[in-house]
Amino acid sequence: MRFFKFYLPISLAFAMAILGITSVFVPHHYSDNFQKETVVWFRVLGGVTMFIGAYSLLKVHFNRIRRQQKGWGYSALLYAFFITVITCAIVNYDTATGKSKGPLEARNMATKDGVNWIFNAIQRPASATQYSLLGFFICSAAYRTFRAKTVEAAVLLVAALIVMLGQVPLSATISGAIPWMSNWLLNWPNMAVKRAILFGICVGSVGTSLRVMFGIERSYMGGD
Amino acid sequence: MKKNDLLLIGGFALVMAVINIVLVATHRLHWVGRFDPKTLGTMVAAAITIAVMSQLYKDNALFKLAEHMLVGSALAYGLMVTWYAMWVTEIIPALSPLKTYGWQAVVHPMKIAEAANKPQLLGVWSIFLPAVLGLMMYTRLNKKYAWISRIPFAIMIGFGVGLAIPNEIQANLLKQLQATMVDLWHDPMTHQYSWNVLFAQIAFVGVMATLVYFFFSVEHKGAFGAVSRVGVWFLMIAFGASFGYTVQGRLSLLLGRINYLFHDWLAIVR
Amino acid sequence: MKLESIFDVDRRFVFVGIFLALLIPMLVPYPLPCKPNKDVENMYIGIDDAISRGKKIFLSFEYDPTGAAEQEPMARAVMRHIFSRGGKAVIMCKSGGQQGQEMHQQLLADCAQEYGRSYGADYCYLPYKPGSTNLVINLGQSLRSTWPQDVGGTDLADLEVTRDVQRLADFGYVMIICSSLTTVVDWLTYGQGPYNLNMGFGVLGNVTPDVANYTNSGQIKGLLGGLIGAAQYEQILLDKGINLMRRFSPADLASAHMVSFCSRLSDPEADGLGRYVWDALSPATQAAVRDVIKEGYDNLNAAAKTDIAAALNRVIMRTDVIPDAELSKAKPGHQVASLLDGQLKERAPQILRRLIVEKEFGKALVAAQSAGQAMTWMTPQSIAHVVLIVAILFGNACYLYDRARRKKHSQI
Amino acid sequence: MNRHPGFIAALSLVLMLPAARSWADPSAPADAKPLPGTTYDLSAESLTGLGLQAMDKPNDNGTGIMLTWPRQGWEAPNALYQVLMGDDLAERLDALVDLKVIDAARRDELLGQLGAGPGQKRLFWVQETLASERPKEGSAVAPPMPLRSDYPAVFGFKKENDGYHAIEMIKFKRDDLVLHIDRETNDETRKLVKEVEARGLVNQIVPLGEGETTKVDLKQFSDAPKHDRTYYFALQRVEAGVVTGRSEIASAVPKDNWFAWHKLNLLIAMFVLGIIIMAFAWIARRNPTGLFIRRIGGLEAVDEALGRAAEMGKPVFFCHGPGDLSAVVTISAINLLGKIAERVGEYGIRMKVTCLDYLVMQVSQEMVRDAYTRVGRPDAYNDDDVFFVTGDTFAYSAAVSGMMMREKAGTAFFFGRFGSESLLLSETGAVTKAIQIAGTDSFNQIPFFITTCDYTLIAEEMYAASAYLSREPRLVGAVKGQDVVKAIMMTIIVVGAVLVTFGFMGFAHLFWPLTN
Incomplete structure (x- = not known):
């Protein structure tokens, strides 16, 4: 049993890693085909496992409804919307032909059915608004927590102020130097740091990848 | 508590209804025919926008309502997109040789795949094998058999890691080495010392100092500490620049929502 | 008393401030x-x-x-x-x-x-x-x-x-x-x-x-x-x-829009049909059209007239380009069509076509006004940025002052 | 410094005045096209020796051919090179040129010619225009044409590479003559088909479509060379519509290759890196003394943060970003989660782990369960505490920030890859006065974490974090190995930059990646 639970996964990971590395260095069309095939595999894998995540979320809310925990009404609402959208998706109504095609035929993405309406009236404004709240939060964060507590923080502050000012047309009217400085910060120091961080990230991730490959890092197995 | 929530929701719905009726009556919104899903959509979207924004005041029933609506429909939408993009357009058509050729498709998959002009090289096995792996994933849901899912995980992660090692080195190490090893005294255009050369030198120092900051096995003291401190300064400049740029972007998005409320819906802003 | 404590306000006030800083300049577009x-x-x-x-x-x-x-x-x-x-x-x-x-x-x-x-x-x-x-x-x-x-x-x-x-x-x-x-x-x-x-x-x-x-x-x-x-x-x-659209001021465009529309209404070709078209309009538009008729096209200056003529030309030229498929999409058109009696039905496409011209011209008008949308939006942006920068600077000044005072205090 | 494009172009302008005048003249066609009826004359006199060479493109999967020929000093700015290509006997290239000038008007005529054509086999041709852009008025620089130096993966970094043109034939347009014919019913056409097939003049015979009549059609396909098959090439130069040079015929066979030699430096770098990192890990396990790892601010504070949450009886939130298991930072985050969960178990507080990826969720569940078991609190584990919220990032941040507000988070950890949800989460946490520790390698999000969180692990610090927390010799050793790699890299950069500054490129070239 230990073989199946432990050695088999580790040796499979190692073998697949070797195949992955090989496919980069071997240009032969065999390795080309192998890469193409793995792309198909991983896509199919994603398609087959798509219900696991939904199951987890629905279970949490199902438990909430069953136990009538605080706020179970919202969970019921979540279910209502989930079921509505899924039903509309399964019916797969096509406004162009005026027929319901069922879930086994391709969906016309331009069709105006319940899914489309809910997407446009609820999902789209809700997620766009959630995104736009960042505008409030960023200002609030800047206003309340942006203090030159240390020299480093002061450097960050000054750079941020220059760039912020350089970002609006007003600054050019005050002085042409401000947009120039903001561009300069962007093009030189920012670029240098980018590069250094990329070096570091590369070495770090190669290190971790090697540990995974040789079975030292096994967190993907969920511990022993 | 519960009652308050219901009152809040009901009151909000009422206020929105009144505003919308006024808007339609004053021809700021156009209601066409008996039932106009598009205009209704605009109204609902405005209500949702306000409900999501209400979390800025405090966490409240309206926000929770909008949040659960969003989560429920987003989950279903995600499933739908995956279904129609993966199953309907890829997996099911790839299995179609089973219908036409029967067992032949399983026994001689490659031949059949070629004849049926399918992009999968192994024919139906290109679907069967990953599908079996995918089904193995479902053992995660059972504690006793959860170990089975290690096998597909190992295959996926192993291959990902194998591809990542050379590609990371190529893209992030060799590429950046190439970009950093530059002429530090002559401008590429004029072959003379110039301001740009000075800037390139500054950037070079920045790269080095930042790299020093990311040394973990040496204590940052003395000269080493001083260099690493310069590195921190460079880091902070970069983060500051990034912050400044993002402020602009985020405010633009906020403007977009304000425009939606006051232009598309209330029609106050022209 | 710490100076910085004035910044310890509820963040909701900050939110309202940002919202207003963005909204007010939007109400008064000034690119x-x-x-x-x-x-x-x-x-x-x-x-x-x-x-x-x-x-x-x-x-x-x-x-x-x-x-x-x-x-x-x-x-x-x-x-x-x-x-x-x-x-x-x-x-x-x-x-x-x-x-x-x-x-x-x-x-x-x-x-x-x-x-x-x-x-x-x-x-x-x-x-x-x-x-x-x-x-x-x-x-x-x-x-x-x-x-x-x-x-x-x-x-x-x-x-x-x-x-x-x-x-x-x-x-x-x-x-x-x-x-x-x-x-x-x-x-x-x-x-x-x-x-x-x-x-x-x-x-x-x-x-x-x-x-x-x-x-x-x-x-x-x-x-x-x-x-x-x-x-x-x-x-x-x-x-x-x-x-090009920027050459017309919004007022010019509005007049051009209205004048073109009125000329349609007074057009003998449109005669009886004009009533149906008129009925399909919103009261606000009707009022505006009446104004134009009353004030008259003649009050406009020469340059504006040339522009309007050009604009009208463009509209007229486009009348024939609209494909029939477009006609069925025009919503106001449905209303008009339902109002038409049997005798007039055969002429419906013409009216609808005209209605679309109006609608499209209206769209162009809106587009012209929002031509510099990004530029117009940069004004609230600028104001919000400046407010934020001032707030950050002021907050830091208070913070540094407090710190200096605390240091002094502890030295004593 | 043997490349003076400006000088060469100026000289060529002077020498080629007649030709040059034609592009300055607006009446001349912008793109020179071969004149109708031009045939490829293979008699020896017409060969001006363009020096065409064809070779299998090395390091590829057998679908590429490289063509190269020396660059002439007097190429006019509007020079145009045409490559003729055939997959059969080279002598037949002349017939090809005839075929290529067939236009739509001559289609019917063509049908009549079918019987009378020369008896050649299937052939096709390609025309590659290399300098189709007309230079701006007054500019003296010849338009760029691909040179050997554009393909360092094939020709290396030799200086003389600038003296040769080079193009890569991976895809080419192919014009097929398609005969639409009713092959089933008509006896006469059946006879014609037989004859046509025997002569092999037409590339494709297709059954007639609805309402079609028998015709010959010219269709364009794009095609890639097939491996292990011989292809023949010839080259002609056209200047201002006049053919000014022709080459001999060259042939090449595209071959499958087993090793990409241009990636040799990558392979060596990979081995060096891997050996150093793994060696240090191995040595550290054998001899776990004297391992030092510098203080990482954020991690020192983990205990303090958890302690405070325990004191106040508030829950701990652990947020994974939207990264999946293929991201290294996610793996580091899961490791950290294990270490943090141990301490959470010791303190007996409640920890909620919110996930955006269901595979991450599964791994996290096991990680937390094992950690609780390790510290003897298996009962504290509840599957519902480690859960998947949704795959949509904004729904996720809405839900999680809602939870953090409602349940008054005491401590929040944000470890993983993050997008714009970072600020939504951390600002909410700041309002609930939670102690927040963040760590990510998403460069864009670090500034927000710095401003809103109490501690932030910047990029690589995140990778070193699990080594730091666990002090496991193998991990610490690997971190040390990574430091050594960085030191080597810095040395290479300094040496390389100095050498480049003094004009020695050779050393730098050793490290250049040769492809994109």
Whole structure:
């Protein structure tokens, strides 16, 4: 049993890693085909496992409804919307032909059915608004927590102020130097740091990848 | 508590209804025919926008309502997109040789795949094998058999890691080495010392100092500490620049929502 | 008492402050002049140059509703530029734009409408296709094998705009409006690199710092970074006088709109039908039309009249271009049609056609007013930025003062 | 410094005045096209020795051929090179040129010619225009044409590479003659088909479509060379519409290759890196003394943060970003989660782990369960505390920030890859006065974490974090190995930059990646 639970996964990971590395260095069309095939595999894998995540979320809310925990009404609402959208998706109504095609035929993405309406009236404004709240939060964060507590923080502050000012047309009217400085910060120091961080990230991730490959890092197995 | 929530929701719905009726009556919104899903959509979207924004005041029933609506429909939408993009357009058509050729498709998959002009090289096995792996994933849901899912995980992660090692080195190490090893005294255009050369030198120092900051096995003291401190300064400049740029972007998005409320819906802003 | 404690307010006040700082300047639109930077200028020159060489422009719209506030103005400015100069464009949609296809097509139709361009001859839209890197590689090799058909299902070989283009390298300029760094790198690696294309990008504000080293290395020829990039592009268009609609003031356009409409109503051809059309109008519009009739066309100055005449010409010219398929889409039209009695039904298409002209002209009018949307939006931006900067500076001053005092205190 | 494009172009302008005048003249066609009826004359006199060489493109999967020929000093700016290509006997290239000028108007005529054509086999041709752009008025620089130096992966970094043109034939347009014919019913056409097939003049015979009549069509296909098959090439130069040079015929066979030699430096770098990192890990396990790892601010504070949450009886939130298991930072985050969960178990507080990716969720569940078991509190584990919220980032941030507000988070950890949800989450946490520790390698999000969180692990610090927390010799050793790699890299950069500054490129070239 230990073989199946432990050695088999580790040796499979190692073998697949070797195949992955090989496919980069071997240009032969065999390795080309192998890469193409793995792309198909991983896509199919994603398609087959798509219900696991939904199951987890629905279970949490199902438990909430069953136990009538605080706020179970919202969970019921979540279910209502989930079921509505899924039903509309399964019916797969096509406004162009005026027929319901069922879930086994391709969906016309331009069709105006319940899914489309809910997407446009609820999902789209809700997620766009959630995104736009960042505008409030960023200002609030800047206003309340942006203090030159240390020299480093002061450097960050000054750079941020220059760039912020350089970002609006007003600054050019005050002085042409401000947009120039903001561009300069962007093009030189920012670029240098980018590069250094990329070096570091590369070495770090190669290190971790090697540990995974040789079975030292096994967190993907969920511990022993 | 519960009652308050219901009152809040009901009151909000009422206020929105009144505003919308006024808007339609004053021809700021156009209601066409008996039932106009598009205009209704605009109204609902405005209500949702306000409900999501209400979390800025405090966490409240309206926000929770909008949040659960969003989560429920987003989950279903995600499933739908995956279904129609993966199953309907890829997996099911790839299995179609089973219908036409029967067992032949399983026994001689490659031949059949070629004849049926399918992009999968192994024919139906290109679907069967990953599908079996995918089904193995479902053992995660059972504690006793959860170990089975290690096998597909190992295959996926192993291959990902194998591809990542050379590609990371190529893209992030060799590429950046190439970009950093530059002429530090002559401008590429004029072959003379110039301001740009000075800037390139500054950037070079920045790269080095930042790299020093990311040394973990040496204590940052003395000269080493001083260099690493310069590195921190460079880091902070970069983060500051990034912050400044993002402020602009985020405010633009906020403007977009304000425009939606006051232009598309209330029609106050022209 | 700590000075800084005045900053310890409830953050909701901060939110309200930001909201007002953005909203108030929006109510009073006052576009600030923007000085275009080099990257934006490069993009303008690149596109202009390509058009003047008779080359087509390739665009990839990869934005969806979440990022639209920043990226739609970019798309609009660039499309206006292309259409106003008589350029031809092929637009595609990839990974990030899946949920924005409706918006893209609407925008294209609006811009084409403004400058009297038509689908198929001047532009075409290639619908969403999954795949990211592979798609770029395929496009480099062959446009038609990647997208055999456009959004309407027409073969690319049968569309005038795509007839003589085979692959990415046949285009004079390639512009990508996208929101992630990975997409930029994909396009540069598999599109720009192998074929040495003129390629420009329109990216979100927060991605701009990440692409700095690519503009530095010359791989990116033209960059619109965030809304300010769009505003600067609009400024160039304005400076070059390309934005024709801008020549009319909104008031002129309104009068032109009304006058044209009134002339229709008083037209003997329209005679009895005018009543039905009139009934279909909202009371506010009716009132405005009455005003124009009362005030009269003659009160306008000569220059405005010429402009109106030109505008009217454009409207009249377009009357015949509207395909019948468009007619059925016009909503006010349905109302009118339902009002028509049997005898008049055969003439309904004409009326509907006119109604669409009105509607479209109205759209152009709205477009003209929002011509500098990004520029107009830069004013609230500027104000919010300045308020924020002042608040940060003041907060830091208080903080430093407090600290100095505390130090002094502890020394004693 | 043997490349003076400006000088060469200026000289060529002077020498080629007649030709140059034609592009300055607006009436001349912009793109020179071969004149109809031009045939490829293979008699020896017409060969001016363009020096065409064809070779299998090395390091590829057998679908590429490289063509190269020396660059002439007097190439006019509007020079155009055409490559003719055939997959059969080279002598037949002359017939090819005849075929290529067929236009739509001659289609019907063609049908008549079918019987009379020369008896050649299937052939096709390609035309590659290399300098189709007309230079701007007044510019003296010749338009760029691909040179050998554009393909360092094939020709290396030799100086003389600038003296040769080079193009890569990976995809080419192919014009096929397609005969639309009703092959089933008509006896006469059946006879014709037989004859046509025997002569092999037409590339494709397709059954008639609805309402079609028998015709010959010219269709364009794009095609890639097939491996292990011989292809023949010839080259002609056209200037201002006049053929000014022709080459001999060259042939090549595209071959499958087993090793990409241009990636040799990558392979060596990979081995060096791997050996150093793994060696240090191995040595550290054998001899776990003297391992030092510098203080990482954020991690020192983990205990303090958890302690405070325990004191106040508030829950701990652990947020994974939207990264999946293929991201290294996610793996580091899961490791950290294990270590943090141990301490959470010791303190007996409640920890909620919110996930955006269901595979991450599964791994996290096991990680937390094992950690609780290790510290003897298996009962504290509840599957519902480690859960998947949704795959949509904004729904996720809405839901999680809602939860953090409602349940008054005491401590929040944000470890993983983050997008724009970072600020939404951390600002909410700041309002609930939670102690927040963040760590990510997403460069864009670090500034927000710095401003809103109490501690932030910047990029690589995140990778070193699990080594720091666990002090496991193997991990610490690997961190040390990574430091050594960085030191080597810095040395290479400094040496390389100095050498480049003094004009020695050779050293730098050793490290250049040769492809994109």
